[in-house]
Amino acid sequence: MFGYALRRLLSTVPVLWIALTACFFVLRLAPGGPFDGERPLPPAVKANLAAHYNLDQPLVVQYVRYIGGVLRGDLGPSFVNQDFSVAEQIGIGLPYTLILGALAFTLAVAVGIGAGALGALYRNRLGDHVLAGVILLGLVLPNFLVAPILQLVFGLQLDWLPVGGWGGGTITHLVLPVTVLALPHVARISRLMRGAMIDVLSSDFVRTARAKGIGRAAILRRHVLKPALTPVVSYLGPAAGYLLTGSLVVETIFGLPGIGRYFINAALNRDYGMVLGTVIFYMLLIVVLNLVVDIVYAWLDPRVRGR
Amino acid sequence: MSGVSKGSESLQAAALGSAPVRGRSLMDDARARFLANRAASGSVVVLVLLVLAAVVGPAFLPWDHETPDWSAFRSPPSSENGHYFGTDQNGRDLLARTLHGTRVSLAVAFVATLVSVVIGVLFGAIAGYVGGRLDGAMMRFVDILYALPYILFVILLMVVFGRNVYLLFAAIGLLEWLTMARIVRGQTLSIRNREYIEAARAAGLGRMQIILRHVVPNLIGPVVIYAALTVPEIVATESFLSYLGFGVQEPLTSLGTLIAEGTDVIEVLPWLLWFPGATLVLLLLSLLFIGDGLRDAFDPKEIS
């Protein structure tokens, strides 16, 4: 198990390296980019940039320093906001994004797995059809459409929930954003879970377990759950990525002070440094999350580790 | 031939059956299943209507999507002034704008799907057929890209290189080819190891002949299915980018942009959100049913 984890960890290194290199070159190749003076920058920012990027040094040296900086946690200066570096801005927004993401993830996983399992066990009954309908909505409705509708209904017309803002993280403020963020993933996860469970329930080894007379509960718990979870778990890696991108919209619409909102503002303001730094940060985060998911997957399926 | 008694021949009748002459290919089976699926076949009708409306519709409207109607600012939907979907703050007819936006969304989807299918199929088929080290390297590459938050990268590209609509097509297309490549590679590998490929080699067919006569026809099914499933994802992605402001630019408009504009004024001019929103949902829903219907038609064990 440990060997497998180590191997996976090592294999993420080339991934990260390629990603960082790609980002570096995007920045350098930007036509009429920030370094060419097409858009006049305030002198203070220019000084920051020159110092940070060592613009007078050969390309190779800049590259090495850049990688070194990233490894030390320095993601560069913001091109617009001279008071805070990118890393600092991310640091400010991070807790909000993490809380939002973690809650949405937990909700999606819990409800998705539960609903999917129930749908498989009670196939083609009323509940399963209702679930199919909800799944459909979750898959089809984009989050930027659902959000304002919910804001309108629950916030303005019914006045049950606040329309936006963090409000110190109270539940009423978080309900809508977390739901909107989680909905498409509840749909996908329950669909995967339901399909996987139906497959597992008709497998040979479940038939053997039934022949042993150990009882339905034991069969579900010990024989069905783990293999049914494997496709769900392999979805969780990409799901982490989708949650992050989804949070861009959710934070913007609900006015939450997370990284996503900073990112959007930076992008609209053409703050290359901030955009680049945030992209790097997100990439690192997602690679780490994928690694965790892969390890959980190996734990679930012993055959994967053996190699 | 000694050694085998006559008794076995008496079973001959049982083993051979009589049957009609015309064959039923797997395609025929799939088509029958698809047509029997009401949600899927109904969605084809809806999609065709939507496409027709988007492509041909604007020719029948008195308004175009950017000229303001000075006499009808912020008008709710009405049949008297001819603005069936209403107008926006600048007096532009919403029906025309919605149709135009649909047209743009469909165009992006079509081009991007084409890009992603072509790249994905080539990549996957080569990796799957050649196998060995090349396959390993190509799939490592796909795995690497899979792990990255591509949308963010696209936004980065948009920010840095400017919002060129062709770049948008290409960037979105490049997003989705990964899944297609994986599917095609998997299928190619499984086909390559099938005995009918060995039989073809034993009969003396050359490599190219085998690819054209045996591999390609058996790839069509999965490619069609996943292309169909890719389209709604691309439409959704384009809308997402446009909503955030990174997609198509004025004077072009798309459903995402319209929804963004509508969200700003949802309290006072709600129709600006409802109509483009409903259109987008309808489009995605019908695409989804069609994609699912195709998948179930070709591989019925997915059906509940």
Added chain:
Amino acid sequence: MSTSTDRVLDIRGLHVRFDTRDGEVHAVRGVDCHVERGECLGVVGESGSGKSQTFLAAMGLLAGNARTEGVVEHDGQNLLALSSAALDRVRGDRVAMIFQNPLTALTPHLTIGAQMRETLAAHRGSGGRKAIRARCIDWLERVALPEPERRLAQYPHELSGGMRQRVMIAQAMLCEPDLLIADEPTTALDVTIQAEILDLMDSLRRDTGTAIVLVTHDMGVVARLCDRVQVMRAGAYVEAGAVDAVFHAPAHAYTRALLDAVPRIDGPTAAAPVARADAAAVLIADEVDVRFHLPGALFRPGLELRAVDGISFSLAPGETLGVVGESGSGKSTLARAVLELVPRHAGQVAWMGRSIEGLAPTELRRARRDLSIVFQDPLASLDPSMTIGDSIAEPLRIAEPGLGRAARRTRVRETLERVGLEAGFVNRYPHELSGGQNQRVGIARAVITRPQVLICDEAVSALDVSVQAQVLVLLAELQKELGLAMLFISHDLSVVRQVSHRVLVMYLGSVVELAPCVALFDDPRHPYTRALLSAVPLPDPRIERGRERIRLQGSAARPTEAAARLRFRPSALVGVADGEHVPAATLDEVAPGHFVAAHDALERLLVE
């Protein structure tokens, strides 16, 4: 006539119906069957006979779209009428079942120990972890599983097929049930392992008094193990009775036909081929060597597997060379190497007297018209997107490109009729035909170019007995008509006896014995051949009961290890390192045309 208290299971008027997309399927039609205490009942039938469904219904294991009707009585209760909680008390405790494929039948993510323990926990309650563990180990020993303590912590995929089936049996016997239902338990296993498992089941039955129901298609297995036999066909009962009576004096025509169709290792062999004095060998293999590279992991280097290790033979026109071996023997690889479908590492191959070394690719392809191959899985060897007419025509297009479309079509129709299919099938697709019909299509495709050599790679192994018999008749006719030389590869020695003139026995890539057919079967010299022959079940209860089995030590489970390769020459094992390659044994000609690989004396190799 037994009374109901002597009966462990009594099935009366059982009907099983399935609701499918294509309508209702009536799989079991009013079957009566009973099992007496301590006896072994064989239930035989071909595919579609409903034999498995009958017992799956009894155990309540049918799929969700099944409906049952009738009575299945056990210990005074009708199992079909029980609630699932009540049925759970019976299943695994009083009535147990084992299945055909032990890899998929055991849960892959649970250890062997966990799977065994849960049966005990469910039926015998607590008893302390130690007591439960001890009982599991006890049963693993009783099924002769080596290193039982270690196995408890292993996963199913870490064990070989034979070991997994032993685990299944042990798991089923943990609560000492009244009845053990075995659904094709040995079909997926090699013949020597099959024999061991059957012996095991027999001895367990005698020791514990558990009755056994053996559901199988193999008449030989029934003859060996069972007291009574019941024959089923198309969901209905055909006849039942004591094994001696049914085998030697079958009452029903179907049973008679079935028994006639089964090939036997003491049955008739192929008639001698018509040999031409000057006939040159049509196929020559000389020291053919095929190696596969098994990839290593991060810290383990890769291994080289010699799937075919220096095999030589020649094939004369019109003769059939049977090639037998168990799984891992390399026989299928040999077939493909000789056809140049798989790269050879070394050795020469000559087609029609001409070496294929150094032939340009186009010449090689043209030369292929003289050789054809028929595969094991009829459906998988046909392109599903092509009509069978197109599939059959394909070799003809390559071999005779000048032939016009109409002429080709005529040839296809002629060939279709020659193999026993209606010409009207030409537009149908493989998935519309049965296995037997598809195999005929495969044969049609193989013979349409009038080749001189036909390779049959387990060509009848996937077919029902009656269909198999017909296909063998067809092959024999075609051989006579076209003067075909055949390389007939099979793991089924009875079939090989029926069709071959000479036989080659393979073990882990090398030749163990090569002899004329009668000589090999009547006077086998090599210990491995003798062990194989003694393990093949004969569909004749009188003879079968009296047979002695020869059991050899060791196994072929780890082919890269020296111990496996030197299984019949342990005296040469001294000083040989584990992964080191050992040259194949030399062949001695012990009688004209009869070659035997060098080996130690039989007595040294037997299991104590």
